[in-house]
């Protein structure tokens with residue numbers, strides 16, 4: 396069983412839609428993505444020739460990062476640092492140049508500046524009505540994954556300055572917290588269904604959302620350590636600690652709901668997304684018992700037709716909150 400999101404990425408690779416890439420990095424981000432290293436290596440035609448020395452490809456097309464599943468314990472940080480050092484060496488071989496610490500430090504400060512601007516955008520969604528719609532905010536976060544971070548941060552700063560001085564606001568709506576699986580341009584149709592139904596997403600627990608910027612990289616540390624600590628400190632549902640509901644997962648949800656005046660939470664989870672499906676019952680109960688927030692669960696299949704079938708349930712949920 397593989398989630399339809401990961402399958403469709405592989406399908407795009409098989410059809411040559413990514414043949415402009417020089418390489419692909421596969422992290423061990425969940426059990427499904429973990430298996431994608433094998434499929435990309437064996438099935439997807441590589442557009443570049445291998446650089447073989449004694450039968451070993453010194454510039455592999457697919458690189459793998461073994462991000463630890465267990466993120467606490469004395470050995471985790473040293474282990475992950477070694478993984479990142481190995482990854483850096485592979486990159487250096489592929490690029491034919493060394494990557495000095497100063498370059499990584501510069502990149503860290505660029506990334507942090509971008510995260511600051513995205514956080515500022517989220518702060519502007521605390522007001523009622525929020526300064527911009529949930530769909531617009533998602534588009535901005537998503538664009539930041541596809542373009543150079545320095546350009547993204549500069550454009551976003553100008554946009555937010557204009558928004559602030561014009562005093563614009565999104566349409567009012569029932570204030571929704573959105574949680575769920577990979578949120579790309581197909582799944583993001585859920586934002587529009589929520590807005591059409593009289594809701595407005597004002598905060599989220601998404602990897603293309605709060606988890607992308609809520610945790611800045613610490614400056615003043617050796618740069619690879621800053622990257623390792625930031626990854627291990629991110630409240631990702633695929634990571635294991637010692638409790639059924641990892642405290643960092645719930646703390647992240649509390650932090651990203653506080654002062655957003657959330658009226659309802661929608662979980663939009665893809666079929667076979669075990670990391671999200673496994674934690675849902677615990678989180679649903681905590682939302683209701685500790686935050687007093689009603690929850691709607693939607694299981695998606697990564698198609699726009701499947702999304703449309705959910706429209707009625709979203710409308711009914713929002714109507715129920717309005718009553």
Ligand code: SF4
Pocket residue numbers: 398399400401424425426427428576577633665667668669670671
């Ligand atoms: S949607 Fe879920 S199963 Fe699919 S790649 Fe993301 S975390 Fe893994």
